[in-house]
Each structure stands twice: as C-alpha cells, then as structure tokens.
Amino acid sequence: MTTHLDATTAADVSVSAEELGVPAARRRSAVLEESIRKDPGRFRVLTGDRPTGRLHLGHYFGTLHNRVRLQELGVETMVVIADYQVLTDRDVADRLTEHVADLVLDYLAIGIDPDRSTIFAHSAIPALNQLLVPFLSLISVAELNRNPTVKEEISQSRQSSVSGLMFTYPVHQAADILFCKANLVPVGQDQLPHLEVTRTIARRFNRRYGDGGATLFPVPEALLSAAPLLLGTDGAKMSKSRGNAITLAASADETARLIRGAKTDPGRHITYEPATRPEVSSLVLLAALCLGRDPHLVAQDIGGRGAAALKSLVTEAVNEYLAPVRLRRTQLAEDRGYVRQVLRDGNERANAIAETTLDEVRAAMSTAY
Ligand code: ATP
Ligand code: MG
Numbered sequence: 001m002t003t004h005l006d007a008t009t010a011a012d013v014s015v016s017a018e019e020l021g022v023p024a025a026r027r028r029s030a031v032l033e034e035s036i037r038k039d040p041g042r043f044r045v046l047t048g049d050r051p052t053g054r055l056h057l058g059h060y061f062g063t064l065h066n067r068v069r070l071q072e073l074g075v076e077t078m079v080v081i082a083d084y085q086v087l088t089d090r091d092v093a094d095r096l097t098e099h100v101a102d103l104v105l106d107y108l109a110i111g112i113d114p115d116r117s118t119i120f121a122h123s124a125i126p127a128l129n130q131l132l133v134p135f136l137s138l139i140s141v142a143e144l145n146r147n148p149t150v151k152e153e154i155s156q157s158r159q160s161s162v163s164g165l166m167f168t169y170p171v172h173q174a175a176d177i178l179f180c181k182a183n184l185v186p187v188g189q190d191q192l193p194h195l196e197v198t199r200t201i202a203r204r205f206n207r208r209y210g211d212g213g214a215t216l217f218p219v220p221e222a223l224l225s226a227a228p229l230l231l232g233t234d235g236a237k238m239s240k241s242r243g244n245a246i247t248l249a250a251s252a253d254e255t256a257r258l259i260r261g262a263k264t265d266p267g268r269h270i271t272y273e274p275a276t277r278p279e280v281s282s283l284v285l286l287a288a289l290c291l292g293r294d295p296h297l298v299a300q301d302i303g304g305r306g307a308a309a310l311k312s313l314v315t316e317a318v319n320e321y322l323a324p325v326r327l328r329r330t331q332l333a334e335d336r337g338y339v340r341q342v343l344r345d346g347n348e349r350a351n352a353i354a355e356t357t358l359d360e361v362r363a364a365m366s367t368a369y
Contacts, residue, residue: 015148020192022228029224032184040074046182046220048080048122051099055106056245057318058238061227061289062188068111070186077117078350079107080176081343084123088166089157089241104339106248109329114342120350121343122176127354131175132168134365138204139171139197147193156241174198178205179354183218189228190237195220209364216364227289231282233262249329252319259283259315264307272299280307283314290317 017023036043047063049055055064071077081103086093093099100121107119122128144150144167154162165172170193177185177198185195202217210216229237232244239245246258263279272295274281281295284302287310288295302310332339362368 043075043184044182045077045184046177050082053240054247056247058230063186066186079119081121109325118346118349120346124347125354127358128179138201149190170194170197174201178217183220186223195222235263235279256315270302287314287317290321
C-alpha cells in the first residue's frame with residue numbers, strides 16, 4: 001500500500017516526529033523490509049504492550065499488523081505483556097488480571113499464533129528482570145533525562161511525582177528486548193527513543209564484557225509501520241489511557257458512536273493534509289488503512305460531501321475490517337482456560353530463554369560462581 005502518514009505532525013502532539021527520529025527510522029524500516037523479505041530467518045522480533053486496557057486501532061495499525069505479518073513471513077516473534085510497566089504512571093495496576101486476559105485475547109484474535117509466537121508477561125520471568133541491574137550501570141542519568149517520550153509521559157502521568165520506575169523503564173525495556181536477543185522491534189514512533197537506549201546498552205555491554213570481540217547482544221532495530229502514530233477521536237495520540245480510542249473489541253454500534261463524536265474542523269471540503277488538518281486527516285487515514293487505499297484518494301472521493309459522509313465511510317470501513325477479528329475474539333473469550341494456558345506456556349518458553357541468556361551474562365561478567 002502506498003500510504004505515507006504524515007499524520008505524525010499533528011499540532012497537539014507535543015513531541016515532534018523529527019525530535020523522535022521518525023524520518024531516519026522510516027528510511028531504515030524500508031531497508032529492513034527488504035532484508036526481511038530475503039531472509040526472515042535472520043530476525044527475531046520482540047514487541048509488546050502495557051496491560052492498561054484493550055488494544056485499539058492505534059496499536060493495530062502501529063504495530064500489531066506488522067507482528068502478524070512478520071510471524072507469517074516466518075520471523076520468530078516474542079510478545080511481552082509489560083505488566084510491571086503499568087506502574088510507571090500510576091500507583092496501582094487496576095484490574096490487572098482482566099487487562100492481561102484482554103491482551104492475550106486481542107493477540108489471538110488478530111492472528112498471533114501461540115504455536116509459533118511466544119506471549120509472556122515480563123513479571124513472570126525473573127532472569128529477564130535480573131538483567132536490569134547490569135543494564136542500569138551502562139546508561140547515565142543524563143541520557144535517561146533526555147528521553148522525549150519519558151518527558152511526555154511524565155507530563156501525562158496520574159502521579160504527582162516521578163517514580164524511579166518511570167525514569168528507568170526504557171532500561172527495563174532493554175531487558176525485555178535483549179533477554180531473547182531480539183534484533184527487530186515493530187513499534188509506534190513514541191518508542192524510538194527507548195529503542196536508542198536499548199541499542200546503547202547492547203553496544204556498551206558487548207564492548208565492556210565481550211570476550212575477544214564476541215558480541216553477546218544484537219543491536220536491535222525499530223521497524224515502523226505505515227501508521228507510526230494514529231490519532232484518537234480527540235485529535236491526540238490514540239491511547240488506552242486517554243479515553244480517545246476505538247478498541248478492537250468494541251461493538252459495531254459503539255464504534256459508530258465514537259466515530260460520530262470524533263473531532264473534526266469547520267472546513268466542509270475533505271482533504272488529506274495531516275500537518276494542517278490532523279483530525280480530519282486522521283479519519284481519512286483510518287478509512288484508507290482499513291480499505292487498503294491511498295488516503296489522498298479517499299479524501300478526494302468524499303470531497304464536498306463533508307465530515308458526516310467521511311464519518312459514515314470510516315465507520316463502515318472499520319466495522320467491516322474488524323468484523324472477523326471481533327467474531328474470533330468473542331469465540332475465544334468463552335474459553336478462559338485456554339487463554340490462561342497460552343500465557344503459562346509462553347512464560348515457560350520465555351523463562352528458558354532468559355535463564356540461558358542470564359547464564360551467558362554471568363559468564364561474561366565473571367559472576368558465574
Ligand atoms: P497507554 O496509554 O496505557 O500507555 P498505549 O495506548 O500508549 O497505552 P502502549 O501499550 O503504551 O499503548 O503501546 C504499545 C505499542 O503500541 C507501542 O509499540 C506503541 O508505539 C504502539 N502504539 C500505541 N498507540 C499507538 C498509536 N496511537 N499509533 C501507533 N502506534 C501506537
Ligand atoms: Mg503508551
């Protein structure tokens with residue numbers, strides 16, 4: 001598809017795409033796509049989500065679609081449910097059991113296959129968490145302080161003070177990625193600064209502890225999708241925590257209601273101009289992604305028929321696109337035992353990988369007693 005999504009420059013998103021390094025990551029992603037096509041066996045993917053609510057269209061077009069595509073290409077895929085990271089911006093992880101089950105259901109419904117991909121929760125993997133200690137020694141406070149995504153999240157946080165976990169969670173994320181030696185991380189653009197932290201830690205670890213040039217950790221790369229920042233119904237980043245999301249599990253009626261209430265602008269003629277008309281362009285983009293069409297052409301078709309016509313088109317496109325996912329999700333939700341088992345099996349596989357890596361780290365750091 002030829003979509004190109006400058007929706008990233010929306011006016012009310014305070015961190016700019018340039019500041020996050022999006023243009024370079026986009027160019028690099030195109031090169032990576034070529035290598036993946038040629039040799040999928042060279043790659044191992046790690047991605048994940050916080051269990052803070054149901055997954056939404058921003059996740060879907062930002063990363064989930066890529067995860068399934070990579071899995072189908074034969075790339076080994078690890079999916080982390082980042083349960084400890086829920087505590088970065090709130091005191092208590094509410095309804096965690098429910099949110100974790102929702103995430104597993106969403107993954108299975110979109111096509112993550114637990115026989116080929118590993119779904120696990122990082123709190124269940126002690127050896128993964130142990131990597132945090134040496135990794136923290138490899139990055140400076142000044143470097144952590146510069147992270148624009150962390151700054152943005154601090155400004156949105158529900159807490160009045162910044163916890164040590166909020167400040168250091170990109171290092172925890174490095175442990176998520178490196179424990180399984182993933183070299184490819186399909187993410188939305190907010191994650192790019194975090195991936196830089198992981199790359200720095202991998203390089204420094206290899207340099208400091210590598211024996212005769214041996215590299216224990218790969219230096220992983222971000223893979224951006226065609227929609228690295230989808231906006232929500234209020235024109236800000238679609239986000240579980242901001243109440244502006246259309247979830248994958250929403251009913252067709254709820255989807256219609258949410259899209260009807262989405263923010264637009266007074267301009268009657270519909271165009272695709274993400275930099276100047278972020279809200280309208282985001283709706284156009286959503287329809288385009290669901291229909292597999294170019295957003296400029298979608299906008300042209302609506303033209304003078306205005307926002308109401310645009311919203312009906314988006315509603316129809318989203319509901320049709322998600323219908324099979326929603327049906328599968330409803331069927332899977334009837335078997336909670338299976339959902340729990342998928343996670344238990346995934347945790348077991350992830351634990352085996354993490355223990356092997358931790359043994360290697362101990363050997364490299366001379367702490368294998
Ligand atoms: P929360 O509000 O609780 O932080 P979130 O909606 O931001 O939730 P995360 O679990 O933090 O979701 O993000 C998981 C993954 O989905 C990350 O790779 C992130 O970049 C991607 N992602 C989240 N929201 C969007 C979006 N609106 N557009 C594109 N990618 C997104
Ligand atoms: Mg987030």
